[in-house]
Amino acid sequence: xxxxxxxxxxxxxxxxxxxxxxxxxxxxxxxxxxxxxxxxxxxxxxxxxxxxxxxxxxxxxxxxxxxxxxxxxxxxxxxxxxxxxxxxxxxxxxxxxxxxxxxxxxxxxxxxxxxxxxxxxxxxxxxxxxxxxxxxxxxxxxxxxxxxxxxxxxxxxxxxxxxxxxxxxxxxxxxxxxxxxx
Numbered sequence: 001x002x003x004x005x006x007x008x009x010x011x012x013x014x015x016x017x018x019x020x021x022x023x024x025x026x027x028x029x030x031x032x033x034x035x036x037x038x039x040x041x042x043x044x045x046x047x048x049x050x051x052x053x054x055x056x057x058x059x060x061x062x063x064x065x066x067x068x069x070x071x072x073x074x075x076x077x078x079x080x081x082x083x084x085x086x087x088x089x090x091x092x093x094x095x096x097x098x099x100x101x102x103x104x105x106x107x108x109x110x111x112x113x114x115x116x117x118x119x120x121x122x123x124x125x126x127x128x129x130x131x132x133x134x135x136x137x138x139x140x141x142x143x144x145x146x147x148x149x150x151x152x153x154x155x156x157x158x159x160x161x162x163x164x165x166x167x168x169x170x171x172x173x174x175x176x177x178x179x180x181x182x
Contacts (some may be wrong), residue, residue: 028142029135030100033066036116036133040141040154044128047153049161052127056090060117060126061086063159063172064110064140067095072174076110086169088129088162092117093172098136098145110140111147113175118149119138126152132160 021031040046052059069082072095081097087093096102097110118126126149130137141154155161164167 010063013107014018023048025057026100028100028139033098033135034131034133035135037135037138040156041145043139044145044152044154046061047127047155048123049157049165052088052129052155052162053165053167055125055127056088057126058121059153060114060121061091061123062117062126062128062140062144063091063093063130064128064136065093065095065130065134065159066098066136067174070095072096072103072106074105077105077176082100083176085172087125087159087172089168089170091129092175094140094175098130098134098138098140100135100139109175111143114144114149115147127155128152129155130156131158132156134158 014065021029047055065085065087067079067085071080072078073080087092092113094110094113096106099106102110114126117135118124126140126144128137128144130140137154137156141152144152157164158162159169
C-alpha cells in the first residue's frame with residue numbers, strides 16, 4: 001500500500017505541467033514575458049555578454065525589446081514611439097517581434113528583415129536579445145531557428161547585460177524594410 005502511494009506520487013511529479021504562459025501548440029511564451037528564463041530555446045545556443053562584445057562587429061545583432069507605449073501604423077509599418085529607445089550599438093531593432101503570438105504583419109516584417117540582414121552578412125551569427133529576464137528574445141531566437149536561419153545565438157542578458165559590462169548603449173529606431181509590411 002505504501003509502495004503504491006509512493007509510485008502514484010512519483011508519477012504525479014513526473015507528469016508534464018501545463019503552464020498557461022506558454023502556447024501548447026507552438027511552445028512560445030505568450031504571457032508574463034518578464035521573468036527568469038532558465039535556458040536557451042531548443043536548438044539555439046546561449047552566448048555570454050563578453051562573447052557578444054568580441055563578436056559585435058562580425059555579428060548581426062537583433063534586438064526584439066518591446067516598444068513600450070509605441071504604436072505601429074498598420075498601413076505604413078512606421079512606428080510612433082512614446083519615448084526614445086537604446087540598444088547595443090549597431091543592433092537592428094524589431095519591436096514586438098518577440099511576442100509569442102505577434103501580429104502577422106510584424107512577424108513577416110521580422111522574418112523578412114532578419115533574412116535580408118543575414119543575406120548581407122552570410123555565415124555571420126545572428127545574436128538575438130531583448131532585456132535581461134525577458135522571454136521575447138527566447139521566442140524570437142526560436143522563431144528564427146525554426147525559420148531556418150543559421151547560426152542563431154541567444155543573448156539572454158540582453159541590453160541590460162551589455163550595460164552591466166560597462167558598455168554603452170546607443171539610440172535605436174525600429175528597423176525599416178525597403179518594402180513596407182502590410
